[in-house]
Each structure stands twice: as structure tokens, then as C-alpha cells.
Amino acid sequence: MFQADPQLSRALARLQPKAKLDLQQDQLRLVLVESPGQPDMQFPDIWLRDNCRCGECYLPQTLSRLPQLWNNLDTSVRVQQQSVDVEQQLLYIQWSDGHASQYPFAWLRERDFALAHRTRYLSDFYRPAPQHWSGLEFGHIRREFQYQELLASDEQLQQWLHQLAVYGVALVRQAPLEFDVLRRLCNRVGFMRRTTYGDEFSVRAQPGASNYAYLAAPLPLHTDMPYFEYKPGVTLLHTLEQSDSPGGVNLLTDAYHVADLMRERHPAQFRVLCQTPVDWADIGRDGDLEFHNIWRAPVINLDAEGRYVRINHSIPQRDSHFSVPLEQVRPWYEAMALFVRLANEQACSFKTTPGDVLTFNNLRLVHGRTGYDDTDHNVRHLVGAFLDWDIVYSRLRVLRNATR
Numbered sequence: 325m326f327q328a329d330p331q332l333s334r335a336l337a338r339l340q341p342k343a344k345l346d347l348q349q350d351q352l353r354l355v356l357v358e359s360p361g362q363p364d365m366q367f368p369d370i371w372l373r374d375n376c377r378c379g380e381c382y383l384p385q386t387l388s389r390l391p392q393l394w395n396n397l398d399t400s401v402r403v404q405q406q407s408v409d410v411e412q413q414l415l416y417i418q419w420s421d422g423h424a425s426q427y428p429f430a431w432l433r434e435r436d437f438a439l440a441h442r443t444r445y446l447s448d449f450y451r452p453a454p455q456h457w458s459g460l461e462f463g464h465i466r467r468e469f470q471y472q473e474l475l476a477s478d479e480q481l482q483q484w485l486h487q488l489a490v491y492g493v494a495l496v497r498q499a500p501l502e503f504d505v506l507r508r509l510c511n512r513v514g515f516m517r518r519t520t521y522g523d524e525f526s527v528r529a530q531p532g533a534s535n536y537a538y539l540a541a542p543l544p545l546h547t548d549m550p551y552f553e554y555k556p557g558v559t560l561l562h563t564l565e566q567s568d569s570p571g572g573v574n575l576l577t578d579a580y581h582v583a584d585l586m587r588e589r590h591p592a593q594f595r596v597l598c599q600t601p602v603d604w605a606d607i608g609r610d611g612d613l614e615f616h617n618i619w620r621a622p623v624i625n626l627d628a629e630g631r632y633v634r635i636n637h638s639i640p641q642r643d644s645h646f647s648v649p650l651e652q653v654r655p656w657y658e659a660m661a662l663f664v665r666l667a668n669e670q671a672c673s674f675k676t677t678p679g680d681v682l683t684f685n686n687l688r689l690v691h692g693r694t695g696y697d698d699t700d701h702n703v704r705h706l707v708g709a710f711l712d713w714d715i716v717y718s719r720l721r722v723l724r725n726a727t728r
């Protein structure tokens with residue numbers, strides 16, 4: 325068997341050109357060998373031309389491309405000459421359109437087209453890769469954060485948001501029993517998401533009612549507000565008062581894990597839930613605002629690469645309008661019955677205490693609670709609010725940049 329001689333490999337590496345042009349699949353790419361032993365960096369030529377850093381092509385104060393080149397883009401543009409300055413760590417290119425460009429190695433390194441680099445960028449910096457969990461695994465993935473530490477420490481803030489991004493759930497403890505707790509947490513991230521129910525909202529059984537309200541009925545697993553195209557991304561629930569009755573237990577399921585189970589064991593039903601649009605609705609009034617919200621989308625929503633982007637589920641907020649062909653209806657009910665059964669089987673349960681803030685990914689987890697006795701001496705009072713994922717991911721990247 326052939327064994328590479330390490331000394332010979334090192335000698336060969338030193339002889340390699342620092343930058344060379346390579347024709348692959350009808351496309352010229354520039355291969356830059358930054359230092360011997362390091363993997364090559366790869367760049368398509370036309371992308372390099374598009375991303376020239378000179379004052380004609382790029383505006384540093386806005387970190388953005390200038391549109392000049394695109395007035396009449398020459399897609400046949402080619403590298404005529406290339407060279408590197410190892411001292412200055414710069415790549416120089418002379419283009420067939422007469423333009424000249426230079427690129428710092430450090431800038432190139434962060435934009436390398438090699439598969440390993442792109443994969444790392446997407447899972448480390450773009451969005452931390454989610455890790456799905458079963459009900460039994462909840463004990464291993466759960467993490468707690470202290471409210472005051474989240475307000476005071478950027479490092480703790482970053483860890484909380486990272487936990488939310490990867491596992492979709494985190495518990496914040498030791499928050500004061502005050503109404504502004506969620507606003508202060510949201511302001512640490514960016515700003516609160518407003519909905520038709522306002523900013524913060526109260527969750528409690530209406531007290532003193534002499535009708536059915538002695539027992540606050542169980543709340544089945546659901547996502548909040550599936551009837552919005554722009555659905556709130558992160559739910560925050562602050563427990564102010566908790567019922568002493570045995571009920572009022574929180575239920576949480578990673579619906580991406582449920583979808584994994586269906587994809588693997590029940591592919592036909594999985595496809596039905598991915599492909600059948602469902603009408604979600606909320607019709608009513610809050611204060612002076614009258615609303616009629618509808619959003620039509622499947623229960624399991626995938627992106628172009630087959631990854632989960634969103635789960636929709638809420639029994640009361642599923643419209644009686646179901647605007648699909650007749651023959652799609654029964655298969656949907658059969659698939660949905662399976663989804664609900666699996667979601668219940670995979671639920672983990674715990675009971676928050678006053679001062680806890682439960683935070684979770686509302687695009688991914690379904691949540692609910694068991695029933696509880698609600699009397700004048702046995703009340704349960706939560707305050708809820710939302711954050712958007714755009715704002716959360718943005719804060720995460722800013723925090724990461726600050727520590728790099």
C-alpha cells in the first residue's frame with residue numbers, strides 16, 4: 325500500500341503555486357493555497373469579480389456592494405492575471421474587463437466555497453444547527469439560567485439564546501414577581517414582538533366566575549398563533565402565581581422530533597402533513613381592535629433542502645374552512661391523528677414556580693398544560709410575550725462577533 329512520505333509531501337507543498345486557476349465543470353475557479361498543509365480555498369471567478377473590494381465596487385461604511393457592475397454585467401469576465409503578496413496577505417487579480425482587484429486573505433478565508441467551510445459557516449454562524457430530542461431526553465437537554473445574570477452578562481445572554489436555537493427550550497429562574505420582567509428580557513435581546521393581543525398578555529382563568537370556571541380545563545398541545553404568516557418565533561411565559569392543586573403542569577414536545585419519527589416510520593402520513601395546506605384562523609376583538617386572521621399552510625413546513633422551518637398546530641385555531649379537494653381530507657385526518665398521538669407520547673412535563681420564565685421556540689415546540697382547580701385561594705397567573713427569531717439570531721451573531 326502506498327504511504328505518503330511526510331517529508332516529501334511538505335517539500336511538494338512548498339513548491340505549490342500560491343494561487344492557481346483551475347477549470348472545473350466549465351467554470352474557472354481560483355484555488356488559493358494559503359500555507360502548506362492547509363486545505364485549499366476555492367472561489368468562482370465571477371463571484372470574485374462581483375465582490376471586488378475597491379472603492380468603485382464596494383462601500384465600506386455600509387459594508388455593502390455598489391451597483392455599478394450590474395448596470396451591464398459581463399458574465400464572461402475572466403481572470404487574466406493573478407498573484408499573491410504573502411507579506412501583505414493579499415490576492416491580486418487583473419480582470420479581462422480591465423478592472424483590478426485585491427482581496428485580503430482573512431476576508432477570503434471567511435468566504436471559502438469548500439464544502440467543509442460552507443457547512444461550518446451555516447451551522448456555527450448562520451444559525452446553530454438544531455438538535456431534536458425525545459420526551460425521555462428532555463432531562464439531558466434542559467438548561468436553567470438566572471434572570472439577573474441574563475440582564476448583567478452578555479456571555480449568559482449568548483448561552484441562553486444558543487440553547488433556544490439548538491434545543492428550542494430554556495428555563496429562566498429567580499425573576500422578580502413584577503410585570504416588566506418579560507419586557508426587560510426582550511429588550512436585552514432587541515425588542516418584543518407585538519401581536520393582535522398587544523405586547524404582554526395575561527394568562528389566567530377568569531376569577532370569580534360561578535359557571536364552569538372552577539376547573540380550568542386542560543390545554544392540549546399547540547403552537548401559538550399558527551394563523552399568522554409571520555408567526556411569533558419565541559414564546560416567553562412568566563409565572564407570577566401558580567396553582568397549588570396537583571394540576572397546572574406544563575407539557576412540552578419537540579415537534580421536529582415527532583416529524584422525524586413520522587418521516588422515518590410513516591413516510592406516507594409525513595408527506596400528507598407536509599403537503600396539505602390547512603386553514604388556521606383567529607377571529608375576534610381585543611380592546612378596540614377587531615381582527616380576522618387567516619393563514620393557510622401545512623402542519624409540517626419544510627424548506628427547499630427538506631429541513632423543518634415551522635410546525636403549525638392548534639385545535640381551536642384550526643378553521644372549519646378547509647380549502648382542499650375533498651379526497652385530501654380523510655388522509656389528512658388520519659395523518660394528523662398519528663401526529664397528535666406521537667406528540668402526546670413524546671411530551672415531557674414539569675411545573676413552573678413563581679419567578680420562572682419558560683422560553684421556547686414557538687415554530688418548533690408544541691406546548692400545553694394539564695387541567696387545574698381554580699378558586700379564589702388557588703389561582704394560576706402567567707404573563708406571556710413573544711420575540712422574533714430574526715431578532716434573536718441577530719443578537720446571537722452580534723454577541724459572537726464581539727467575542728471573536
Ligand SMILES: [Zn+2]
Pocket residue numbers: 376377378379380381382423424425
Ligand atoms: Zn472594484
